[in-house]
Amino acid sequence: MSADTDLRPAPEKTAPPSPPRAARRPFRLPRANYPAGVGAFVWLLIVLVPLYILVVSTLQTRQEYLENGALSLPSSISFDSYRQVLEGDFPRYLLNTLVVTAACAALVLVLAVSVSYSIVRTRSRLSQRAFQLFLLGLAIPSQAVIIPIYLIITELQLYDTLLAVILPTAAFSLPVSVLILVGTMRDISEELYESMALDGAKSVRMLFQLVIPMSRSGISTAGVFSALSAWNGFLFPLILTQSPENRVLTLGLSDYVGEFRVDIPALLAAVVLSIVPIFTAYLFARRQLINGLMGVGGK
Structure with missing residues (x-):
């Protein structure tokens, strides 16, 4: 065996050190915005109440509408108004x-x-x-x-x-x-x-x-x-x-x-x-x- 031959084992290749992981932040629920929720609910009522009156009033007879008002639910659904219009x-x-x-x-x-x-x-x-x-x-x-x-x-x-x-x-x-x-x-x-x-x-x-x-x-x-x-x-x-x-x-x-x-x-x-x-x-x-x-x- 030649003297120039190196019989020492080759050094093992080591992986580069991985970057440190960022510390996980604890999960937190978003802070509730109560004024915005109240405002959204009020706006929803402003939009839905006229639509409710519009639809419910058409399902009542004229006499029932005059007796109970616009916000009351009809005692029985009637399509007489649509029939009269058509x-x-x-x-x-x-x-x-x-x-x-x-x-x-x-x-x-x-x-x-x-x-x-x-x-x-x-x-x-x-x-x-x-x-x-x-x-x-x-x-x-x-x-x-x-x-x-x-x-x-x-x-x-x-x-x-x-x-x-x-x-x-x-x-x-x-x-x-x-x-x-x-x-x-x-x-x-x-x-x-x-x-x-x-x-x-x-x-x-x-x-x-x-x-x-x-x-x-x-x-x-x-x-x-x-x-x-x-x-x-x-x-x-x-x-x-x-x-x-x-x-x-x-x-x-x-x-x-x-x-x-x-x-x-x-x-x-x-x-x-x-x-x-x-x-x-x-x-x-x-x-x-x-x-x-x-x-x-x-x-």
């Missing part, structure tokens, strides 16, 4: 309101999408002036211009028609919708426009294949806003319509209020039935509506 003129009022709401929402979306796309992509001085003009519409209340609107509708021979309600309602919903959609479309990356332009896409193709799909949340927000404005509108139907055939829900509720009596169960039943369609539409568009209001655009 057998009256409520279906016709509901149909007129659906027509006005759908027409306003469609008209606003068609105009707002095209105008917003033009403002975002043109970037000229004229388009910026047009955008400022739309923003100016936010500062004009409908009550201030109701007399000129009445004169215009009368000159166009549209008085006492549903179109007389649709046109001004859509006009006053358009500025907010343009503001929402301009902010949404500005969030779309410029590289996406450039890539489509390299593929030979024109402006119309970019609008339908890029802008509209990526602006779904903003479009849903504008659609829900315009639909709510039309559904809850009262001033324009009151001033611009007269016959019962063109009456909408907000005016039809006055059928249950007489000169010497008020049928409160039937009135509240009509209110409940008028809430159901617009609440259903909100359930389907709530995610896009929240995203649009948060300003995240179509991303």
